[in-house]
Amino acid sequence: MRGLALVVATLRQVCGSLTGAVGLAIVAMVLACAVFAPWLATHDPDALDVLNRFSAPSGAHWLGTDQLGRDLYSRMVHGAAVAMQVALSSIAIALTLGMTLGILAAYLPARSERFVLIVFDVIASFPSLVLALAVVAVFGPSTLIVVIVVAVTLVPHFGRVARSQVLTLKSAPFLEAERILGASWPRVVFYHVMPNILGPLVILASMDIPVVITIEAGLSFLGLGVRPPLASWGSLIQDGYQYLSESWVPVVVSSVALGVATLGFTLFGEALRDAVDPRIGREHG
Amino acid sequence: MTPAQPVSVPSGIGAARAGLVSAPLVSMRGISVVFGGAVRALDDVSLDIADKEIVGLVGESGSGKTTLCRVLVGLTQASTGTVEVGGAAVAAQLARDPLAFRRKVQMLLQDAVASLSPRMTVGRSLREPIAIHNLPQQESLARLDTILRRLGLPPDVLAKFPHQISGGQARRVGVARALVMQPQLIVADEPTAGLDVSVQGELLNLLLDLQQEFGLTYLLVSHNLNVIRRVTQRTAVMYLGQIVEEAPTRQLFDRPAHPYSAALLSTNPVIDPQHRRTRIVLQGEIPSVVNPPSGCRFHTRCPVAQPRCSSEPPPLVAIAMKRAVRCHFPYSLDLQR
Amino acid sequence: MTDQAASPSSALVEIRDLVLEASTPRGTAHILRGVSLDIGRGRILGVVGESGSGKSSLASCLLKLLPSNMTRLSGSIAFDGTDLLPLPEARMREWRGRRIAMIFQDPMTALNPLFTVATHLVDVLRRRHPGLQADVAMQRARAALVSVGIADADLRLRAYPHELSGGMRQRVMIAMALLVEPDLLLADEPTTALDATVEAQIVDLLDQLRRRFSGSIMFISHHLGLVAQLCDDICVMYGGTVVESGPVADVLAAPRHPYTRALLACEIDAQDQGGRLVSIPGEVQDPVAPHVGCVFAPRCSHVRDACRTGIPPLRDSAGLRKVACIRAEEIA
Numbered sequence: 001m002r003g004l005a006l007v008v009a010t011l012r013q014v015c016g017s018l019t020g021a022v023g024l025a026i027v028a029m030v031l032a033c034a035v036f037a038p039w040l041a042t043h044d045p046d047a048l049d050v051l052n053r054f055s056a057p058s059g060a061h062w063l064g065t066d067q068l069g070r071d072l073y074s075r076m077v078h079g080a081a082v083a084m085q086v087a088l089s090s091i092a093i094a095l096t097l098g099m100t101l102g103i104l105a106a107y108l109p110a111r112s113e114r115f116v117l118i119v120f121d122v123i124a125s126f127p128s129l130v131l132a133l134a135v136v137a138v139f140g141p142s143t144l145i146v147v148i149v150v151a152v153t154l155v156p157h158f159g160r161v162a163r164s165q166v167l168t169l170k171s172a173p174f175l176e177a178e179r180i181l182g183a184s185w186p187r188v189v190f191y192h193v194m195p196n197i198l199g200p201l202v203i204l205a206s207m208d209i210p211v212v213i214t215i216e217a218g219l220s221f222l223g224l225g226v227r228p229p230l231a232s233w234g235s236l237i238q239d240g241y242q243y244l245s246e247s248w249v250p251v252v253v254s255s256v257a258l259g260v261a262t263l264g265f266t267l268f269g270e271a272l273r274d275a276v277d278p279r280i281g282r283e284h285g
Numbered sequence: 286m287t288p289a290q291p292v293s294v295p296s297g298i299g300a301a302r303a304g305l306v307s308a309p310l311v312s313m314r315g316i317s318v319v320f321g322g323a324v325r326a327l328d329d330v331s332l333d334i335a336d337k338e339i340v341g342l343v344g345e346s347g348s349g350k351t352t353l354c355r356v357l358v359g360l361t362q363a364s365t366g367t368v369e370v371g372g373a374a375v376a377a378q379l380a381r382d383p384l385a386f387r388r389k390v391q392m393l394l395q396d397a398v399a400s401l402s403p404r405m406t407v408g409r410s411l412r413e414p415i416a417i418h419n420l421p422q423q424e425s426l427a428r429l430d431t432i433l434r435r436l437g438l439p440p441d442v443l444a445k446f447p448h449q450i451s452g453g454q455a456r457r458v459g460v461a462r463a464l465v466m467q468p469q470l471i472v473a474d475e476p477t478a479g480l481d482v483s484v485q486g487e488l489l490n491l492l493l494d495l496q497q498e499f500g501l502t503y504l505l506v507s508h509n510l511n512v513i514r515r516v517t518q519r520t521a522v523m524y525l526g527q528i529v530e531e532a533p534t535r536q537l538f539d540r541p542a543h544p545y546s547a548a549l550l551s552t553n554p555v556i557d558p559q560h561r562r563t564r565i566v567l568q569g570e571i572p573s574v575v576n577p578p579s580g581c582r583f584h585t586r587c588p589v590a591q592p593r594c595s596s597e598p599p600p601l602v603a604i605a606m607k608r609a610v611r612c613h614f615p616y617s618l619d620l621q622r
Numbered sequence: 623m624t625d626q627a628a629s630p631s632s633a634l635v636e637i638r639d640l641v642l643e644a645s646t647p648r649g650t651a652h653i654l655r656g657v658s659l660d661i662g663r664g665r666i667l668g669v670v671g672e673s674g675s676g677k678s679s680l681a682s683c684l685l686k687l688l689p690s691n692m693t694r695l696s697g698s699i700a701f702d703g704t705d706l707l708p709l710p711e712a713r714m715r716e717w718r719g720r721r722i723a724m725i726f727q728d729p730m731t732a733l734n735p736l737f738t739v740a741t742h743l744v745d746v747l748r749r750r751h752p753g754l755q756a757d758v759a760m761q762r763a764r765a766a767l768v769s770v771g772i773a774d775a776d777l778r779l780r781a782y783p784h785e786l787s788g789g790m791r792q793r794v795m796i797a798m799a800l801l802v803e804p805d806l807l808l809a810d811e812p813t814t815a816l817d818a819t820v821e822a823q824i825v826d827l828l829d830q831l832r833r834r835f836s837g838s839i840m841f842i843s844h845h846l847g848l849v850a851q852l853c854d855d856i857c858v859m860y861g862g863t864v865v866e867s868g869p870v871a872d873v874l875a876a877p878r879h880p881y882t883r884a885l886l887a888c889e890i891d892a893q894d895q896g897g898r899l900v901s902i903p904g905e906v907q908d909p910v911a912p913h914v915g916c917v918f919a920p921r922c923s924h925v926r927d928a929c930r931t932g933i934p935p936l937r938d939s940a941g942l943r944k945v946a947c948i949r950a951e952e953i954a
Contacts, residue, residue: 062544078440091351109578172399173394173395173396173399173400174399174400174401174402174403176394176400177394177400177401177459178335178362178402178413179360179416180360180381180391180392180394180468181413181417181462182384182387182388182417182418183385183413183417184417187335187417190404192402195404195405196403196404262576269374295765302844307936312768344819345817345818346817396647404678413941451905453905479671481844482671482672482844482846482885482888482889483639483884483885483888483902483905484901484902484905485888485890485899485901486888486890486898486899486900486901487899487901487903489899490898490899490901508817508818509890510818511889511890511891514724514891515890515899548819548822549818552818552819552822553818553847553891554845554847554848554850555847555850555851556846556847556850556874556886556889556891557874557875558850558871560764560891564684564822565822566822566823567819567822567823570787570789570820571785571787571819571820572788575953585856586819605821
């Protein structure tokens with residue numbers, strides 16, 4: 001299967017650089033935590049043990065406990081799950097929606113295209129946090145809200161890139177060749193346009209993951225994100241920050257988790273982009 | 286600007302009405318294409334192509350030869366004029382039964398490798414026409430297999446991607462893809478462009494063989510005059526959106542009537558010093574299509590232009606059986622052999 | 623080629639056993655497999671080859687503008703006595719644009735879209751003659767444009783590259799190259815991208831200029847007809863090696879290497895009407911694939927077992943010619 005071989009080859013190239021390998025390792029770790037959270041966690045992240053609040057790291061609680069006695073390590077692991085859920089679902093939605101709108105914009109007549117672009121601009125001009133504030137004020141905080149808000153703010157990003165990709169592609173001989181063979185427009189778009197613009201969009205998506213993680217953490221920090229007691233790294237940081245005087249461990253643990261995850265995805269995304277770009281250059285060279 | 290009188294002399298309607306030859310497969314009359322209101326890519330062009338004929342189209346940048354091809358295959362809409370293939374207008378055929386038209390008229394684009402979808406294997410690309418036209422699977426795949434063997438494409442090429450195959454192979458893949466639909470007419474845009482001299486002979490032999498075997502009709506565009514001379518039966522020379530000369534190929538090359546044809550043909554560098562002609566070097570640049578010169582469009586660069594040439598645009602006129610020239614003073618640039 | 627029997631340094635450039643290898647994901651690519659050739663003083667050498675011949679890489683080697691994935695560059699390039707290969711980059715930079723100039727297939731690679739033609743020309747002049755006064759420089763720039771056949775020189779001086787046509791840009795590039803007053807002018811397919819009638823103009827220009835230009839020219843092309851008309855000497859390359867070289871008229875009239883013969887036989891106008899067109903069966907050797915013996919052997923109709931044991935050396939042949947074929951005399 002060519003796809004699999006390509007993925008493996010790309011990953012191998014990513015590991016070629018130190019930063020890429022480190023990034024890939026961190027990404028793998030975070031994803032493992034996200035997927036296998038119930039098994040990797042030692043305790044139920046919501047289990048209260050008030051008598052043991054702010055206990056230091058020990059055999060029973062590897063990273064200690066927070067202000068309600070909940071195991072910090074388990075909450076951190078589940079935080080990965082939350083971060084990944086939000087990041088991957090919002091990006092997936094934004095990519096699909098953005099790509100669809102971008103393709104339409106490239107093929108629609110000038111007026112309609114301008115309308116789509118204006119919609120993009122309006123959304124893009126809204127800072128995501130302000131939008132989140134507004135939406136949360138109306139609907140209350142929840143994971144779903146965060147996902148939708150973040151997805152909406154990312155749509156213009158993918159939409160514009162998709163559109164410019166399609167525009168460059170429009171003059172490509174193979175699209176004309178397909179037209180000459182008699183291919184209908186839907187066929188051309190599905191089989192010939194989309195596969196060729198997906199690559200750059202996926203790279204973009206991978207580089208957006210750390211951004212979304214941070215946005216989600218930020219929203220949760222402000223209490224506008226996931227609903228407590230769900231363990232988001234952002235809310236962990238908020239809790240730790242509030243009780244900093246009692247113990248510095250929660251804040252440090254959750255900040256480090258957030259920082260390392262963001263760094264890891266950034267390094268991975270960049271290495272991925274580097275791994276793919278020169279290959280594209282060489283493939284066509 | 287007075288429009289030129291369109292005359293299609295070679296295998297023309299006149300001959301058809303006289304019952305001498307059957308109606309041409311392709312009949313283009315008075316084709317004009319204007320882009321954005323300003324760029325007159327084609328100006329009142331008429332051309333006929335008989336069934337099973339090989340016609341060559343020669344011209345430089347701005348001549349309109351590519352646009353003419355695109356009009357013929359229905360990619361570009363002509364602003365005025367009619368295009369008929371097989372007796373019916375192209376626009377009507379595309380409206381009524383686009384797939385049938387596409388099966389009848391195919392085009393090979395200049396960049397053979399770029400004509401193939403980059404993320405599809407060659408095999409998949411070859412099966413595209415079968416899928417698009419819903420052709421009977423078994424029969425078509427068998428035919429495809431025969432064609433591939435006929436074209437000398439090894440079976441391992443099917444699993445490769447376009448960027449992994451050579452220009453020559455890509456060209457043959459394009460031909461195979463067109464042939465699977467059993468077309469009547471193939472428009473070939475620079476079929477030997479990018480091919481090394483050592484392999485172009487093979488491709489041309491192939492195109493000629495296929496023409497015999499499948500009874501194909503070709504419109505061949507090439508800037509390689511040797512290819513035109515060797516492969517085509519009749520040639521039209523274009524300049525700035527008009528046909529300036531049309532003649533049987535041998536006659537055109539032996540004695541071009543239009544000064545531009547003479548100059549163009551003389552630019553072909555010849556290896557054997559004994560066969561070298563005097564090179565006619567034209568002055569000036571090719572004028573812009575947006576603002577073509579008045580009168581005869583070639584007069585600004587014509588070495589033998591006269592006062593009449595700058596004021597009066599010459600019509601395309603028959604000067605012999607099957608020959609037409611758009612010039613007030615044809616043969617004034619007669620080359621010494 | 624200039625007479626080798628005379629002083630050995632009578633040639634301006636003597637390239638000996640030039641090997642260029644680069645690393646690719648699929649392995650090491652052998653781009654040049656031991657190229658040896660001479661560029662005579664004041665002569666025009668046409669370097670002819672098809673895809674994969676390495677002719678463009680040869681030009682890059684002369685300028686030492688090498689690909690970043692290069693792994694090996696060995697041999698010697700003696701330019702007027704100095705071996706260019708061991709020269710450090712700083713010294714090499716002095717050579718480029720001073721003693722060696724180049725014109726490309728695409729003039730836009732040499733022209734900066736942000737600067738006017740005048741700026742380009744004056745820049746070149748100032749590099750050659752530092753401290754040149756502005757008005758003198760402008761005069762010379764103007765004269766340079768006139769010398770390459772550009773009417774309205776004043777108008778063109780003020781123009782930007784994108785405002786000029788292809789042929790015009792090519793003329794500007796030639797003017798720039800000539801202003802360098804180089805000892806060696808490299809021309810890499812300078813007319814390939816031009817329309818036929820414009821190409822004829824540029825070829826005509828080059829023909830006129832060569833009489834006034836005292837340096838040597840290396841003219842790289844895949845077009846045998848052009849080389850036949852413009853050049854004094856010819857060097858035929860295949861698969862990274864030189865297969866034949868000598869005075870152009872001689873080589874093309876009586877080729878001695880099987881590849882040269884086959885190539886000439888493929889030229890369409892040379893063949894009689896009505897017969898089938900000739901081509902060379904097979905494909906050019908993949909530069910990455912390991913190969914022993916003559917690079918042309920797989921496609922040669924005169925091949926023998928001995929041909930596969932080692933790359934045939936480029937040896938002297940009668941009439942100042944060289945051939946790299948062990949059977950050259952037999953086949954003739």
